[in-house]
Amino acid sequence: MMLAPYACQPDQSRGRLHGETMSTFRSPYQRDRDRIIHSSAFRRLKHKTQVFVEHEGDYYRTRLTHTIEVAQVARTIAGHLRLNTDLAEAVALAHDLGHPPFGHTGEDALAGLMAPYGGFDHNAQALRIVTSLERHYAGFDGLNLSWETLEGIAKHNGPVPAPYPYALAEVNAEFDLELDSHASAEAQVAAVADDVAYNHHDLHDGLRAGLFSEADLMDLPVTGPAFAEVDRLYPGLDPVRRRHEALRRVFGVMVEDVIAVAENRLASSRPQSAAEIRAMDGPIIRFSKPLYQNLKAIKAFLFARMYRAPSVVAERRRVTAMIEALFPLYLDNPALLPDEWQADVARAAGGGAEGTGEMAGAANAGARTALARVVLDYVAGMTDRFAIQEHERLCATAGRDKAHDR
Numbered sequence: 001m002m003l004a005p006y007a008c009q010p011d012q013s014r015g016r017l018h019g020e021t022m023s024t025f026r027s028p029y030q031r032d033r034d035r036i037i038h039s040s041a042f043r044r045l046k047h048k049t050q051v052f053v054e055h056e057g058d059y060y061r062t063r064l065t066h067t068i069e070v071a072q073v074a075r076t077i078a079g080h081l082r083l084n085t086d087l088a089e090a091v092a093l094a095h096d097l098g099h100p101p102f103g104h105t106g107e108d109a110l111a112g113l114m115a116p117y118g119g120f121d122h123n124a125q126a127l128r129i130v131t132s133l134e135r136h137y138a139g140f141d142g143l144n145l146s147w148e149t150l151e152g153i154a155k156h157n158g159p160v161p162a163p164y165p166y167a168l169a170e171v172n173a174e175f176d177l178e179l180d181s182h183a184s185a186e187a188q189v190a191a192v193a194d195d196v197a198y199n200h201h202d203l204h205d206g207l208r209a210g211l212f213s214e215a216d217l218m219d220l221p222v223t224g225p226a227f228a229e230v231d232r233l234y235p236g237l238d239p240v241r242r243r244h245e246a247l248r249r250v251f252g253v254m255v256e257d258v259i260a261v262a263e264n265r266l267a268s269s270r271p272q273s274a275a276e277i278r279a280m281d282g283p284i285i286r287f288s289k290p291l292y293q294n295l296k297a298i299k300a301f302l303f304a305r306m307y308r309a310p311s312v313v314a315e316r317r318r319v320t321a322m323i324e325a326l327f328p329l330y331l332d333n334p335a336l337l338p339d340e341w342q343a344d345v346a347r348a349a350g351g352g353a354e355g356t357g358e359m360a361g362a363a364n365a366g367a368r369t370a371l372a373r374v375v376l377d378y379v380a381g382m383t384d385r386f387a388i389q390e391h392e393r394l395c396a397t398a399g400r401d402k403a404h405d406r
Helices: 028-037 040-047 063-080 085-094 103-113 122-133 147-155 166-174 185-208 223-233 239-269 274-278 289-307 310-332 339-349 357-380 384-405
Strands: none
Touching (some): 028 147, 040 063, 040 122, 040 384, 063 185, 085 147, 103 310, 122 147, 122 357, 239 289
16 A cells, blocks of 8 residues: 555654664564564553453453554554554554553552652553563663654653653653654554544443443434434344444444544645644544534543442442552562562662762652652553452451451
8 A cells, every 4th residue: 555645654764762673574663563562561451451340251341452442443544544554553552551450540549659759641651661661672671662653652642741751751851752743643543543442342341231221322422323223224133233233333433533534634734744744733633523522422421320330439449449558568668579670679779878968868769769660660560460469468468467466
């Protein structure tokens, strides 16, 4: 396929932080995609959740199944618009690598715990993973991804305002990602594909969980007309097929809308390079205003009936308590971290200094912050099941011992 002039051209990549010989059979973005798929962080997505905790059922989406769906949507949209499908797919595959256990609940808990130490942001953490925490290659830490893929991970949701999260600031200091501009069209496609995927599958998972019914969706925009069309075309269809047919139409409405908006904007602005896409005053890839408003109504429904359902809220409290117990435990007792993390602990401790007064206090505070970031890297990398196991091993057992002593 001939790429459009506004696509990211593989032979014009800005390169990698650590220079490498070009592959003889893969473009830079194909190489990025393959490295992401073969990373440890990508495999761990299998046991990290979206809304429901990993053990609650085999049919609910995990971060991995969600990521695969996002990548499929991204390739579809990018291919139709003659964008670089490999780059769009690479950004899509990496976009959730930085998520901690227990979905957004875990992220909220870690953001609160890390507030004194520079905060927590899952996009910044994804960058930290692919530039530092993956340690398999002989010549460098991380995956040594191309500039365009790193840019897409950092700002697929739009320009990043200063001050930057610490992990993002560290990467940007070494490899300027131009955080004040929009990302490539391919990265924008990955961001919209994320919205398409979760709007679709959260409806499906909520129905499967019994948090609401198909009848509840009949009064909503997009979903109501989709079910009505299925009923008109296939009267008496069994409930499982009816649900699938309706939700695949919701999926199609979103994808077709994004493509139509992009085609109109591209035809009117006629960009001739990826740089022109980045310099625009807004994203080139987005939903139309009417559909965006309709999706807001659906999200409001999901917020009330799914994300804040009593059973989900109760589980959120339970797993939040686990994170809030584990993090300070490791911070105060870093020897509990595995052996392979002790070198990072030692480097963090090196941020302290002997002496008295303000200088020593500042140095010790710096060491504490550095250690907190090591603990964050470890806890954020946990899967749901491992976090539950570690809490049982380190916290629940200790609590039972104390009760027995009394």
